Amino acid sequence: xxxASDALLAQLDAxxxxxxxxxxxxxxxxxxxxxxxxxxxxxxxxxxxxxxARRLASAAAETLLEAQDRAEHLCAGVRACLTQYAQTExxxxxxxxxxxxxxxxxxxxxxxxxxxxxxxxVASGLVTGSLLVGRSPAQIGTMxxxxxKTHGRILTxxxxxxxxxxxxxxxxxxxxGFLFMSPPVADALESSGTTGVSSSANTIVALGRRVGLxxxxxxxxxxxxxxxxxxxxxxxxxxxxxFPSPTTDPNxxxxxxxxxVEAGKPDRFDVYIAGTVTFNPVTAGQPFDLGSDxxxxxxxxxxxxxxxxxxxxxxxxxxxxxxVVNGYSQGGLLASMVAASxxxxxxxxxxxxxxxxxxxxxxxxxxxxxxxxxxxVPATSGYDVNPNAVVVERxxxxxxxxxxxxxxxxxxxxxxxxxxxxVDAAKSSQVRAVLDPLNQFGAGAxxxxxxxxxxxxxxxxxxxxxxxxxxxAVGARVQ
Amino acid sequence: xxxxETASVLVAKLRESKDELDFVRHRATGAxxxxxxRDASGWSGPAGWAYQRSLALLNRDLDTAVAMxxxxxxxxxxxxxxxxxxx
Numbered sequence: 041x042x043x044a045s046d047a048l049l050a051q052l053d054a055x056x057x058x059x060x061x062x063x064x065x066x067x068x069x070x071x072x073x074x075x076x077x078x079x080x081x082x083x084x085x086x087x088x089x090x091x092x093a094r095r096l097a098s099a100a101a102e103t104l105l106e107a108q109d110r111a112e113h114l115c116a117g118v119r120a121c122l123t124q125y126a127q128t129e130x131x132x133x134x135x136x137x138x139x140x141x142x143x144x145x146x147x148x149x150x151x152x153x154x155x156x157x158x159x160x161x162v163a164s165g166l167v168t169g170s171l172l173v174g175r176s177p178a179q180i181g182t183m184x185x186x187x188x189k190t191h192g193r194i195l196t197x198x199x200x201x202x203x204x205x206x207x208x209x210x211x212x213x214x215x216x217g218f219l220f221m222s223p224p225v226a227d228a229l230e231s232s233g234t235t236g237v238s239s240s241a242n243t244i245v246a247l248g249r250r251v252g253l254x255x256x257x258x259x260x261x262x263x264x265x266x267x268x269x270x271x272x273x274x275x276x277x278x279x280x281x282x283f284p285s286p287t288t289d290p291n292x293x294x295x296x297x298x299x300x301v302e303a304g305k306p307d308r309f310d311v312y313i314a315g316t317v318t319f320n321p322v323t324a325g326q327p328f329d330l331g332s333d334x335x336x337x338x339x340x341x342x343x344x345x346x347x348x349x350x351x352x353x354x355x356x357x358x359x360x361x362x363x364v365v366n367g368y369s370q371g372g373l374l375a376s377m378v379a380a381s382x383x384x385x386x387x388x389x390x391x392x393x394x395x396x397x398x399x400x401x402x403x404x405x406x407x408x409x410x411x412x413x414x415x416x417v418p419a420t421s422g423y424d425v426n427p428n429a430v431v432v433e434r435x436x437x438x439x440x441x442x443x444x445x446x447x448x449x450x451x452x453x454x455x456x457x458x459x460x461x462x463v464d465a466a467k468s469s470q471v472r473a474v475l476d477p478l479n480q481f482g483a484g485a486x487x488x489x490x491x492x493x494x495x496x497x498x499x500x501x502x503x504x505x506x507x508x509x510x511x512x513a514v515g516a517r518v519q
Numbered sequence: 520x521x522x523x524e525t526a527s528v529l530v531a532k533l534r535e536s537k538d539e540l541d542f543v544r545h546r547a548t549g550a551x552x553x554x555x556x557r558d559a560s561g562w563s564g565p566a567g568w569a570y571q572r573s574l575a576l577l578n579r580d581l582d583t584a585v586a587m588x589x590x591x592x593x594x595x596x597x598x599x600x601x602x603x604x605x606x
Contacts, residue, residue, distance in 0.1 A: 055577075057553055058550045058553055069540075075535075087597070093592070096587045096588075100588045100591065
């Protein structure tokens with residue numbers, strides 16, 4: 041694994057190219073010098089200029105050799121530095137995680153022992169404080185929200201993002217402490233993948249369901265419109281601009297599917313999945329809600345995931361259809377889950393600001409993960425588990441003020457569209473290796489049929505459910 | 520007779536040599552154009568200095584080699600001209 045800026049990676053590519061080019065140049069020059077020896081081959085009064093030319097050419101060959109050596113060593117040296125940096129960073133993160141996991145364990149155990157008195161003390165403190173300042177706890181909450189918006193750098197901050205990523209990863213440590221589980225057992229369970237961010241999310245959902253939140257349901261999808269879009273996307277920006285907008289579109293479609301038709305070839309598909317529509321923890325009609333977010337991070341089959349599968353099935357996507365799955369926010373999580381299922385012929389996964397770090401995607405599926413550095417949403421899913429994914433990050437507000445109209449502005453799709461434009465200009469081979477095939481995915485299509493789909497929750501018994509929509513039902517894919 | 524024949528062979532060989540030198544110079548020039556000039560590492564301190572210094576030396580070597588190849592080509596042209604077969 042390598043962690044570096046696109047510019048530096050592009051320079052490494054260039055240095056490698058220079059070294060290779062110089063190798064060929066030197067070989068050609070050596071052959072030329074071998075063929076022509078003015079002094080030895082001709083019994084004639086050779087002009088001095090020809091002799092001097094040969095001397096200079098020989099000197100040039102030596103200089104080219106030095107340059108080649110320099111380019112090779114520089115390339116190898118920088119690459120070794122970057123690898124070492126990545127390994128060191130991983131080591132530090134692992135150490136920090138173990139440390140904070142231990143702290144979380146202690147906090148969890150103490151919460152078990154002192155939980156009720158502490159909770160009562162905090163609650164009484166809040167009530168007393170609110171009485172003193174003459175505001176209700178709800179008003180204080182609103183004031184807090186406003187303060188976070190006004191002082192945008194508090195939430196929109198890489199350090200906050202790092203802290204949230206660590207907290208998300210430590211939640212299972214808190215749970216282990218709360219259950220008085222011995223630390224070695226807790227470590228073993230985490231290492232085996234039994235516990236972690238996913239189990240923490242599932243715990244929250246389970247606790248919520250006890251008080252009527254995050255209720256499960258069935259789901260139905262309905263095609264609301266179809267149109268011929270024009271041409272397939274040839275850039276990441278075009279992909280970022282293709283997501284449906286359920287909060288502003290009248291029908292509230294969350295899913296869009298583009299079919300690329302080309303004579304003599306199987307139809308190819310681009311699936312675009314929108315993000316979370318509502319953060320209300322009480323389940324209503326919207327499947328793209330907080331409950332689906334949490335259940336998705338817990339790698340459960342959520343209503344929104346079932347909606348995507350249903351829409352894909354109804355759009356004619358089979359287990360063999362080449363498909364690229366694109367997702368923004370929760371949509372990115374769902375896109376990753378589609379790829380992870382192994383039930384589709386996924387040619388690529390593109391996510392923007394998705395809490396999908398914990399979804400294991402097969403190594404042969406190209407993954408492009410786009411994140412704004414100050415966006416805390418992806419951090420809620422902890423550390424990445426896919427070593428093969430190309431993760432592109434861009435600090436959005438490094439050189440501009442943080443807007444105060446959103447609590448988490450770095451998560452806005454418009455900023456991800458800006459980031460996509462920057463990624464389109466990337467020169468490094470790592471990014472191009474993923475992006476170029478994506479840009480060619482729909483090439484040659486004679487027609488593009490786009491369809492929009494709206495998903496709504498229904499009582500569990502009323503849904504067609506995953507059984508009728510899963511790809512296995514329409515033909516298993518031979519791996 | 521012998522001298523004229525030998526001179527024409529030499530000129531042919533010099534022309535061939537010049538074409539090869541020009542081809543090699545063209546390729547070396549291409550490498551020099553591709554080679555990074557400015558440090559994009561974002562490193563500060565000795566690491567950034569060392570990287571920038573190495574890039575500078577690489578570019579210096581490439582420029583020198585290209586200049587030498589150009590001079591060699593020019594001298595070869597002069598030799599051809601001197602032999603009375605100037606192009």
